[in-house]
Amino acid sequence: MKKMSKQTRKTGSSVSAGISVSWKAIAGAFAILAATGMTVSAFSAQNVSGAKDSLSVVAAIFPAYDWAREVIGDNTETADLTLLLDSGVDLHSYQPTVDDILTISNCDVFIYVGGESDAWVTDALSQAANEDMQVIRLMDVLKDSVKEEELVEGMQAGDDHESDGDSEESAEETPEYDEHVWLSLKNAKILTDAIAQALEEADPDNAEAYSENAKVYMDKLTALDEEYQKAALAGERDTILFADRFPFRYLTDDYDLNYYAAFAGCSAETEASFETILFLAEKADELELPVILTIDGSDQTIAEAVINSTNAKDQKILSMNSMQSITAGDMEDGASYLSVMEENLEVLKEALS
Numbered sequence: 408m409k410k411m412s413k414q415t416r417k418t419g420s421s422v423s424a425g426i427s428v429s430w431k432a433i434a435g436a437f438a439i440l441a442a443t444g445m446t447v448s449a450f451s452a453q454n455v456s457g458a459k460d461s462l463s464v465v466a467a468i469f470p471a472y473d474w475a476r477e478v479i480g481d482n483t484e485t486a487d488l489t490l491l492l493d494s495g496v497d498l499h500s501y502q503p504t505v506d507d508i509l510t511i512s513n514c515d516v517f518i519y520v521g522g523e524s525d526a527w528v529t530d531a532l533s534q535a536a537n538e539d540m541q542v543i544r545l546m547d548v549l550k551d552s553v554k555e556e557e558l559v560e561g562m563q564a565g566d567d568h569e570s571d572g573d574s575e576e577s578a579e580e581t582p583e584y585d586e587h588v589w590l591s592l593k594n595a596k597i598l599t600d601a602i603a604q605a606l607e608e609a610d611p612d613n614a615e616a617y618s619e620n621a622k623v624y625m626d627k628l629t630a631l632d633e634e635y636q637k638a639a640l641a642g643e644r645d646t647i648l649f650a651d652r653f654p655f656r657y658l659t660d661d662y663d664l665n666y667y668a669a670f671a672g673c674s675a676e677t678e679a680s681f682e683t684i685l686f687l688a689e690k691a692d693e694l695e696l697p698v699i700l701t702i703d704g705s706d707q708t709i710a711e712a713v714i715n716s717t718n719a720k721d722q723k724i725l726s727m728n729s730m731q732s733i734t735a736g737d738m739e740d741g742a743s744y745l746s747v748m749e750e751n752l753e754v755l756k757e758a759l760s
């Protein structure tokens with residue numbers, strides 16, 4: 408009996424399977440690093456010999472990459488910037504490759520979120536060849552303004568606690584912090600400032616330029632933040648509804664907006680229960696919402712089910728981009744943190760109209 412239930416749980420939980428694969432990949436990468444100890448020392452020797460005198464900056468996620476890009480500005484000859492997650496893999500299921508780990512190991516400035524999804528970073532950093540590396544953990548920069556994930560009425564509780572591999576007791580005691588800190592323009596300003604300070608310290612020769620670029624960019628963030636505030640005040644309503652996961656808590660809190668959603672944060676759940684769909688449909692009717700929201704990467708199944716269960720049945724499905732799977736191609740097409748947040752603002756205006 409015991410054996411069977413264990414087996415069922417193993418096959419039933421894709422998340423736990425994903426995590427074990429990811430750790431295997433990392434372990435494999437370290438094994439290769441250890442086996443080719445030469446490679447690492449060869450890399451470091453290259454750095455020391457001065458073959459490379461530009462500053463190497465690596466960002467794990469797109470928003471941090473884009474903020475660093477703004478701070479570096481025209482100084483692309485003195486600083487080179489790499490985005491780790493540029494293949495469109497959702498950041499919650501990202502697994503570093505051997506190349507990624509080498510890239511991190513040799514960089515001068517490394518920027519990452521520090522949430523549950525990038526727990527692999529700790530191990531990657533312990534292998535770092537560059538002892539003077541500046542590491543920016545965004546959640547540390549924000550300190551007490553990091554929020555815990557919140558379960559609002561109607562939201563389906565995720566089961567991702569269970570699949571952490573922790574004992575259930577300890578998992579319940581640990582608060583789950585919401586790692587989507589970049590979805591607040593106010594946070595973006597604080598984080599850009601922190602990135603600028605790290606770059607100034609790592610590359611004093613260009614400190615003035617970094618500081619100036621950061622100032623110009625932070626003014627743009629402030630201006631867009633004000634646009635959001637205006638839109639929130641001008642809106643017909645103050646509640647939005649996501650028939651989806653909900654990574655936008657930092658944004659809705661910034662402008663005192665209420666929300667309903669199928670799942671908290673980026674819960675591993677993807678299938679909404681009948682109860683959840685009915686709850687969201689009733690709310691959409693009650694509040695006469697014109698828009699049902701989804702996030703990037705949604706197949707809209709839940710949104711369609713919600714609309715079909717409303718009386719009105721005339722809601723529009725719109726998507727807000729949480730920037731969790733921006734690709735190199737998107738960037739070539741000009742995607743930037745600001746451009747995505749501007750598009751999100753237009754969607755928000757319609758949802759509040």
Ligand SMILES: [Zn+2]
Pocket residue numbers: 499587654672673731
């Ligand atoms: Zn997420």
